[in-house]
Amino acid sequence: METSVPLAAVLLEYPVAYVPDSGQGNFLCNTPLDVYECCVGFAEPKDQLESYRLFQFSCPSLASKSLSSLLPLHVQTALHRRFQPRLDKLSPGITCRIVRTTTVMDRLAL
Template sequence: MVQLQTNPGSRCVSSRHRARIPAKHPLNVILPMEGTLTRASQAVPAFEDVIILQEPTSDQLFFVNFVLLEDRSAHTLCSEDCPQRHCDTEPWPTFVHLLEVPTLMGTPTQIVSILRELCARGKKCAGLPRPLALTITERQPLDITVSIPLAAVLLEYPVAYVPANADQTAFLAGVRLDVYDFALSLSGNPDRHDAEGGSGDACTIFKFSCPSHLAGEDAALLPARVLERMQSRLGARLNAAGCQCGLVVRHTTETHDRLSL
């Protein structure tokens, strides 16, 4: 998950469907959240498959639609155990290794291991309800080479940054980025692409970036392809939810001397 940052007090934060929130509280904060989630699922069917994931190392909580996570994991994790699952959803984001020159890479092994465990622990068994909350458990605390791309997977980011090592502090300085911003227009304007900044009533719901040069290595990262894919995904979900807001889509190219992951 990337927060574009041009100065210490200016951040562009994004979230969508799988909301990430700070959890600077005792662990028992999960208990009242479980109660709230139970009541929400009783009132709104869309919440029935939502669970809380806790990542204790970074002290983060994620609200995750577990069925969506299973479907997106099916290609890699459940092809043998769940052959009946459809495979037309995108399995993973594109992983970008943050070397001196950002480079495409495969899915990190530890990400696969964590999600395989989550899929197994979150399954409904013998008519029992799905757990309302799961804690991501590993023998060793997760460092940023795992926690950052894991957050991107859980939040359905199309691009996941993987730091080069656990001590890395400088990210993408001076690298030209394609920046994508998806916002809801509260006035209900129809879906549109707005490269200039958009309507003043728009509320950003999802924002991410990708090094521009990588589109030359993977056509799926071409701006037109990314915009089409994301508009299709988000538009379909907004329509299914009966949302009357318009979807405003913005693409810009930016270069920053300081970014925060």
């Protein structure tokens, strides 16, 4: 788990990877999490946008002045910049929307 979780994050191009300590029982319990959801939409007809979840991931709310790259707006912008050009190559009518929510859970599993 100590290698496979970060490796999966790199291969999936996630901006954050965290690995639970094997001796830690309640990993990230009651810790605020930023949940990012990437939705793709097809504007057909133009007045209606039907969207589908492409992927979703969470990370602890780690943003601070020293970790400005993890500020939610920065993460959303970076994800959009990474995926929108790829979608444009597939079809100019596909749009990418990154939605962030925050949640706290009493237990969390990977």
